[in-house]
Amino acid sequence: MLKDRFYYEDPYRTAFKSNVIHEGEDGGRPFVVLENTVFYPTGGGQPNDTGKLNGIRVTDVEEVDGEIRHYVETPLEAFVVSGKIDWERRFDHMQQHAGQHILTAAFVETAGYQTVSFHLGQDIVSIDLDSDQVIEEQLRAAEERANEIILENRPIQTEWVTDEELDRSKLRKELAVNGEIRLVIIPDFDYNGCGGTHPRTTGEVGSIKILGTERNKKKTRVHFVCGDRVLRQLGKKNAILKEAVGLLSAPEEQAVDAIRKLLEANKLLEKQAAELKESLIGFEAGELLAGAAGNTVKAAFEDRSIAELQKLARAAAAQSEESVILLAARNGDKLQFVAARGSGVPLSMKKAADAALSEIGGKGGGNDAFVQGGGETSLSAEQVLGVMEAALQ
Structure with missing residues (x-):
């Protein structure tokens, strides 16, 4: 059963042992299928885990025809394996995915906008909202609400239900699956089906920061980061700002005015150059x-x-x-x-x-x-x- 998979039983578990069911090759890539695993396969907008099996690097994990294939650099040729995932990558994905749930629910609560798609990238996360008219005030309100939920450190609960047990009146959106249904619940805030990995509380998400938006096929794509990625973005932008103010010979608080003056001077020079x-x-x-x-x-x-x-x-x-x-x-x-x-x-x-x-x-x-x-x-x-x-x- 799905709920018996190690990564669902305990998303904080990093190491395990398991028997090998079979090994194979797909497009020149060797893979191994195990009785159970802590390796999360790509799905639902969340990338796969990486790590090692018997010291051999796992490069990709996919679910194919109901079996989880661990693609490895070289064949294992073993009956039993010991595995360990890259915890830093796993926890980052847990932060980003839970943050997406929180931000998505915040947009529903503050603006009535539903999320129609989600992408968890290596550096930035994005959701597509079902509106092409999202204004700055709505972005700010959703971000503030999302960070309030994080600071409240609410529990993030998971629950397995059947179709008959599902309370559809609480769902944020209709489910595309049936049979074994996994719910991810933030009490009194979000109730949604999801197969990803999440931390135990909203507080572990750390914080959410919206970086920008763009129009995408009559939708609005919202780019954001959560948790440790917020700090990395802050460090990156601070380094850029530091270099810029150094070139401008102006303090940070005067950087915008200095850039504006440079642009105005450049326009004047371009006009003079054209006349010459x-x-x-x-x-x-x-x-x-x-x-x-x-x-x-x-x-x-x-x-x-x-x-x-x-x-x-x-x-x-x-x-x-x-x-x-x-x-x-x-x-x-x-x-x-x-x-x-x-x-x-x-x-x-x-x-x-x-x-x-x-x-x-x-x-x-x-x-x-x-x-x-x-x-x-x-x-x-x-x-x-x-x-x-x-x-x-």
Whole structure:
């Protein structure tokens, strides 16, 4: 029976001995099935335990067709095994899973939001609430209520019942199982079916801290941590803050203002840089026009973006009504070009684009006054410019 499994009988038990039922292999992974075990298999949003059997590392534990498979690094080839789980991992999972029950019930009590899914990750835990409109005040209220329940150190009880014995009126949500039903109960607060491992009291959860939220398919995903993970998150964030205030040369309480000032200064610098770049583009356009032989300006570049080519061509065309501007640049395997005309030129730049694209087999577009395009070709920028110029003769 499920309730006879060692991890249900005593979730604090870390070591055991058991007879081997059989050994096997699944996808190249050796596994062993035992008469009983303290190793919790992955299920219900809670990851499996890890540890050792006869000194051999257990890498994964899964329940397959009613049997618990302990996947091991090498075959045991034994009739009896001694096992021990990683207690730090087990207790962390107990804290996080119980914390999830508490936070979920707190959201039901304070906001009426049900939890539709739960994930216990290596660093962060998350639940999905059945609402996409969870506001900050609701998050704060649920977190405060959850921590009140923890501080009250209420018992966390487990009870095995049948379908007939189940009081469905108390359930937080309908169960997806029948037969042997395991209830996890926090008196006068939460009554729910669950197959995970939990501590004896809410106080052992330590504390709960919500880290943030995100929208997920019309639901709200709430990220949080419990117990020792709260301390680890605090240490991690404190280290980041310490480094940040060191770079800012400002005390912690003034860090936000210092960052805001830096962002404002950066925006100003970006604006000034953009204005200077526009001025340089205009100056460069004048230089191209001054160095041109006749009314056709040609220039080839390396590693210059199509956006810069466009600006340069437009600036040159604006400065000389009688000029045709042909520019090309190679960016890796790709060659890109632009063609522009001054307002006094009757030629269509589409001719230049069509000729270039027929040679390089790329794509482009535009109108009579301005075109652009590009493609992968072995032709040089100078060769493509020659083809474009010839098409306009």
